[in-house]
Amino acid sequence: MRESELEGFRDLLTDVMAYYGKDCSEFMLTVWWEALHSFEMEQISSSLRRHATDPDRGRFAPRVADIIKVLQGTTTxxxxxxxxxxxxxxxxxxxxxxxxxxxxxxxxxIEDLGGWPKVCRTETAELSYLQHRFQEAHRAYTERGQFEYMRRLPGDRSPDHEYLSHGLKLPRPALVGAREKAIAVLQNGNAGGKTLISSLPAHAMHLLANATGQELQA
Incomplete structure (x- = not known):
């Protein structure tokens, strides 16, 4: 959650505690906020609803540890x-x-695992181990909430400067998943990281934003 969502979180927690006939003190708000601020508001709200409708646990007011347990399952x-x-x-x-x-x-x-080309060239026998490492890393980043990441994962192709030095446009990256969200990832990420890559020039960003049919549904 962002700092701007604190009041919305206060209202949500107050409503939940009122459902159980309890007050939401400033101390309670601080503890819950510090424990859950790395998660998204939608995730927290969904987890609270799941707790309230649980036949056993739902009879009692939730503790922050109860919701963290549910959220960890969500990130898995x-x-x-x-x-x-x-x-x-x-x-x-x-x-x-x-x-x-x-x-x-x-x-x-994927950057932690050595980059996109290395991941793609993983031997079949190693995929199970790669999956374990990926899911552990993905869950850790999701729970952290805020982190730096590469705006695009570079393939094993000629460097950007070779295209630009010949006046050629950079090849469009493949978009995987929801197109609008993928473009947001591209726009909000950074050009650095463990492997330095150059940022897309303005004309390439414009072409990408207006591209159609480029996304891949994995």
């Missing part, structure tokens, strides 16, 4: 779904094409 599920996107793109996009996923945590996790 998201990591598994993210791996499905990566696995699909490994075969449909391949190591030679730049790729932009619709989830920044995927970018951060």
């Amino acid at each position: 599920d998201r990591a598994a779904l993210a791996w499905g996107k990566v696995l699909g793109a490994m075969s449909s996009v391949g190591a030679y094409t730049d790729v932009v996923f619709d989830d920044p945590a995927i970018h951060a996790a």
Whole structure:
């Protein structure tokens, strides 16, 4: 959550505690905020509803540890779904094409694993181990909430400067997942990281934003 969402979070927690006939003190708000601010408001709201409708736990007011337990399960599920996107793109996009996923945590996790070409060239026998490492990293980044990530994952192609020095446009990256979210990942990420890459020039960003049919549904 962002700082601007604090009041909305206060209202949500106050309503939940009122449902159980309890007050929401400033101390309670501070503890809950510090414990949950790395998650998204929608995730927290959904987890509170799940707690309230649980036949056993729902009879009692939630403690922050109860909701964290539910949220950790949520991030595990998201990591598994993210791996499905990566696995699909490994075969449909391949190591030679730049790729932009619709989830920044995927970018951060893949960079930790050595980059897009290395991930694509993983031997079949090693995929299970790669999946475990990816999902652990993805879950950690998701729980952290804020982190730096590459705006695009570079494929094993000629460097950007070779295109630009010949007056050629950079090849468009493949968009994986929801197109609008993938473009947001591209626009909000950085051009650095463990492997330095140059940012897309303005004309390439314009072409990408107006491209149609470029996204891939993994």
